[in-house]
Amino acid sequence: MKTLFSQLPAIDSLLREPAMQALRVQYGHQQTTDTLRALQQEAREQILAQQQLPAWCSDWPQAAAARLQRQQSTALKPVLNLTGTVLHTNLGRALLCEEAVAAVTQVMRSAVTLEYALEEGERGHRDRALAELLCQLTGAEDACIVNNNAAAVLLMLAALAPGKEVVVSRGELVEIGGAFRIPDVMKQAGCTLTEVGTTNRTHLKDYRQALTENTALLMKVHTSNYQIAGFTCSVAESELATLGEECGVPVIVDLGSGSLIDLSQYGLPAEPMPQQLIADGVSLVSFSGDKLLGGPQAGIIVGKKALIARLQQHPLKRALRVDKMTLAALEATLQRYLQPETLAVQLPTLRLLTRTPHSIAEQAGRLLPVLRQACGAHFLVEIAPCLSQIGSGSLPVDRLPSFALTLTPHDGSGSRLQQLAADWRKREVPVTGRLSAGKLWLDLRCLEDEELFIRMISL
Numbered sequence: 001m002k003t004l005f006s007q008l009p010a011i012d013s014l015l016r017e018p019a020m021q022a023l024r025v026q027y028g029h030q031q032t033t034d035t036l037r038a039l040q041q042e043a044r045e046q047i048l049a050q051q052q053l054p055a056w057c058s059d060w061p062q063a064a065a066a067r068l069q070r071q072q073s074t075a076l077k078p079v080l081n082l083t084g085t086v087l088h089t090n091l092g093r094a095l096l097c098e099e100a101v102a103a104v105t106q107v108m109r110s111a112v113t114l115e116y117a118l119e120e121g122e123r124g125h126r127d128r129a130l131a132e133l134l135c136q137l138t139g140a141e142d143a144c145i146v147n148n149n150a151a152a153v154l155l156m157l158a159a160l161a162p163g164k165e166v167v168v169s170r171g172e173l174v175e176i177g178g179a180f181r182i183p184d185v186m187k188q189a190g191c192t193l194t195e196v197g198t199t200n201r202t203h204l205k206d207y208r209q210a211l212t213e214n215t216a217l218l219m220k221v222h223t224s225n226y227q228i229a230g231f232t233c234s235v236a237e238s239e240l241a242t243l244g245e246e247c248g249v250p251v252i253v254d255l256g257s258g259s260l261i262d263l264s265q266y267g268l269p270a271e272p273m274p275q276q277l278i279a280d281g282v283s284l285v286s287f288s289g290d291k292l293l294g295g296p297q298a299g300i301i302v303g304k305k306a307l308i309a310r311l312q313q314h315p316l317k318r319a320l321r322v323d324k325m326t327l328a329a330l331e332a333t334l335q336r337y338l339q340p341e342t343l344a345v346q347l348p349t350l351r352l353l354t355r356t357p358h359s360i361a362e363q364a365g366r367l368l369p370v371l372r373q374a375c376g377a378h379f380l381v382e383i384a385p386c387l388s389q390i391g392s393g394s395l396p397v398d399r400l401p402s403f404a405l406t407l408t409p410h411d412g413s414g415s416r417l418q419q420l421a422a423d424w425r426k427r428e429v430p431v432t433g434r435l436s437a438g439k440l441w442l443d444l445r446c447l448e449d450e451e452l453f454i455r456m457i458s459l
Ligand SMILES: *Cc1c(COP(=O)(O)O)cnc(C)c1O
Pocket: 148, 149, 150, 151, 176, 180, 221, 222, 223, 224, 225, 254, 255, 256, 257, 287, 288, 289, 298, 299, 392, 393
């Protein structure tokens, strides 16, 4: 063992090797030295454990280069999303349109008019330009942009109802996931939740009877991720808005996803539209930027000018405000909506959601022989119909017909399947599918870059 230890080169002499000199130039002296020390320690441990030198000891510069390169690679890796969920929260939700990508790149490189009004040559407001666009698109009086929709809900409650009562239907006390629960958010905002109605039925009179002089808001939450079926009754936003108007209590709506266009025109499940709620007389509506809107993570609040002003003035707004990159991406995304004819082509989220089963099946036909070539030895590769999900709190029952390539191990071995999935997760661009019923499913709905897919599975 002693002789094995003596075969480990000294760090100093390693650093003098020409190949190491090149790494020092590329990665810096400190990082290169630290990496060599770490490798040497690993070699020592392996000698102790296995009485042999690790194989990589034959080429220290190469081992160091590989390690240094790995350290440089970022943790946020592009992946091929073949899970069948279009707005996958764990995979970063919406893909942004090219105009948004360009806009973000531009503002990253340059000083920008973030809070600067060019015409007056004085300080402006960072939400101003977007507010105008949002008013145009929704018919609202004003708008406020924050970090995400959870922040939007928190800000509305904290700014408009601290120490006061907020009336919500028992059927709408939702949990979104990631510990976002309406009763908890109320508590954080310092509001008292007044629950009305029952799980399945809430009537207008329930809201009316719950009003006290301490009521600050009437609130509706879009029950996006579940459905109560059967003997049900809920109060329409327009009716609640009329009651709010009568009693002088603002009505706010947490819409969750929300869509600025009527999705049913594409044969997709209809989602409530913020502009409809504004027309119905709702005081404030909040929705996400990176769900069906197809933009960056953001929370958008549109509605009455006086209420938006109170949100803008609240100290929490400062903590929840978005940066120039988000504003640039959101503005470029919203501008697409001024030209709705081209949306289904230009907005990746809508483009993927509106792909026809026919075109996905054709793609599956093209890729089948390639996948058979790559995996046919151990797996039966087939095309199978499947159902994609919109994702991000859209109704789980609203599924989109799609097609998948499926892999079934010839020997029925679950571990072989797990191994393949794990192997694909390690690729330069990981391929993520879905394991179900003894098969690996690759739903092709979100696959646009076929060449990349072929490269990743053919390694
Ligand atoms: C998704 C959702 C939220 C949270 O929105 P984020 O943008 O993810 O913070 C809140 N309320 C509802 C109803 C939602 O669907």
